[in-house]
Amino acid sequence: MWYIIGGIASLVSLYGLWRLFEKAGLQGWKTLIPFYREYVIAQVTARPTWWIALLLVPVVNIFVFYGIYFDFIKSFGRRRFWEHAAAVLVPFVVLPMWAHDSNVQYLGAYHTEEFQEKYPYTKSFAREWADAIVFAVVAASLIRGFLIEAYMIPTGSMERSLLVGDFLFVSKLNYGPRVPMTPLAFPFAHHTMPVTGGKAYSEFITVPYKRLPGFQDIKRNDVVVFNYPMEADEPYNRPIDKRENYIKRLVGMPGDKVSMKNKHLFINDQPAFTDKNMQQAYWVFTDGSGLDDAVLVQNRFEFDRSFVEPYLLHITADEAAGLKKWSNVKQVIAFSNQNSAFPHVSTSGWTFDTFGPLIVPQKDWTVTLDTLTFPFYERAIRVYEGNSVDLKSDGIYINGRKTDRYTFQMNYYWMMGDNRDNSEDSRGWGFVPENHIVGKAIFVWLSWDKDGTFLSKIRWNRLFRGIE
Known part of the structure; x- marks a missing residue:
């Protein structure tokens, strides 16, 4: 139902923007193409068109987007604070209303001397910018806190499903947004102040855990962003919503029986879903000629550069089978991950490869x-x-x-990375409580390859790819 309501609201907003484009002498269909739409708006408001490149820069893109958006509605004479607030909070109401109001006309490019002279406004230029920045911060904070947030993949724990350098959008709406538990915080800083360091939040006011209604229930095998539960301990002692964000695949639901036997995951005694891109570690032995690092990088093989022979590669099962056919490869042996597993009781003998069975706690269990x-x-x-x-x-x-x-008073979840032998996950620190769940990863909006050449830094084939 929420998807339907959200979809209708988006369509009505686009309709209003389409009609405003037509009032400005533009072709309405241009509102349907992201980035190009903002490029056109920059042109008709006399903003520098190179600003559009800044829409790819996290945090900066928020200010650029709202700056361009507000410039457009100012070009129609909508310059008051409440009009800007309405254009962000209820665009599906005000955009069609202005589009059909004969008194609302396109007055010209807002950022020109001619416009400012012909349509003077009592606010100074500095005051107008200050208002726009304050409103952008408030609006962006609300959107980031309750609707959607950008997130970057910093480590390889989810390779190949997600790659280091992938920039994701994480939806707060799918599972229901959490009411901020530590509301007094520096804008856009998670837990640490930029540049100066130190806490970016105050615990003077704290709010009990509450989650608003969402579009869907959490499902097994969803890729989920959550707060790292171990930061409840020293030396961090951070409040729940200020703990570091982690991303893993949810493999164990509340009430599930989880176990692992010789690297194979079982849920409720049945073989668990295995992603086709799931990686594991393998020892690779050659005839002494070694493996060329450039060839490994070219094949997107993740490997430990501290090893020479044998090589420790994190690759998929299909890639491991393919490696065995290389002329200079003599053996490919699965890595045995003997790291002690949760709850780290010496008598259990549990490891990352073999543990369980273990029941995931469920509310009222x-x-x-x-x-x-x-x-x-x-x-x-x-x-x-x-x-x-x-x-x-x-x-x-x-x-x-x-x-x-x-x-138990809450539901709990069991999280694991798709890169099984290179993932810090529930095997190391146990259950993730429901109040730590941030949102659902929905799609990749940018993918940056730090090892790519100048022309291949952006992984174009991953842009706007959905996450499964």
């Missing part, structure tokens, strides 16, 4: 607590749900009362 189950759920009970927990010689005490059971 009551777990029986004993010496075997307590290590798995102690952190969730103590840290994420805010209880005091003590393990004494005569039993387990929660909030000072001896008990052998606990009923």
Whole structure:
């Protein structure tokens, strides 16, 4: 239903913008092409057209977009603050209204001396810019907090599904936006002040966790952005919404039984979904001639440059099979990941390759607590749900009362990276509480290859690619 409402509102807004284009003597269909639309607006408002390149720069693009957008409606004489606010918050109302109002006409290119002389306004140029910047910050903060946010892939934990240098849009609406829990914060800074360092937020005011209605429920195998739960600990001690953003695939839903046997993931005793682009680590032995780094980069192979022979490559199963056919490759052996797995109990012997079974906590689920189950759920009970927990010689005490059971107050999730042997995920730190969920990754809007040549820095084939 929300998708339908949002789609109708977008279509009505585009219709209004189309008609305003026609009032300005432009072809209405140009409103349908992103970037080109902004280029046309820059032309008819006398803004430098090279500004359009700045729309590719995170944070800067917010100010550029709203600057161009406001210039356009100012060219129709809409210069008051409430008109700008309405153009952002309810464009599906005011744009069609202005388009059909015979008193609203295109007056000329706003950023020209002729326009300013012919249509003087009481605000100074500096005041007008200040108002525009303040409004842009407020509007962009609301959009970033409640609607959609840009996110960049910094590490290879999701290769090849997502590549280092991919810029994503993360939807807050799909699962429902969280009400900001730490609302006093510096605009556009997550947890640390730019340049100066230090905290970019204040905990003077805090708001309990609340999530507004969303378009959909969280589903197994969604690619999800969430706050890293371990930053509840020293040395960070950050509030939930100021913890670092991570992105992984949600493989375990509340109530699921999760296990892994010899690198194969099982959910509820059934083989789990395996992405065709999932990478694992392999040792590669050659005849002594070695592997050319340039060839590995050309094939998009991720590899550990600290090794010479054998090579440790993070590649897909198909690529591993292809490597075996190389004339100088003698052996390709799957890497055994023996890192200790959550909850890091020495008696369990669990590793990143083999662990479980383990039940993911579900809201209102009551777990029986004993010496075997307590290590798995102690952190969730103590840290994420805010209880005091003590393990004494005569039993387990929660909030000072001896008990052998606990009923969870939240849903939890099990997250894993698609690059299985090069991912810090739930195998290392356990469950992700529902109040840590930020949003759903929806599509790649830019992909930047730091190893590419001058002409291939942008991975054009990944632009506007949906995320599965």
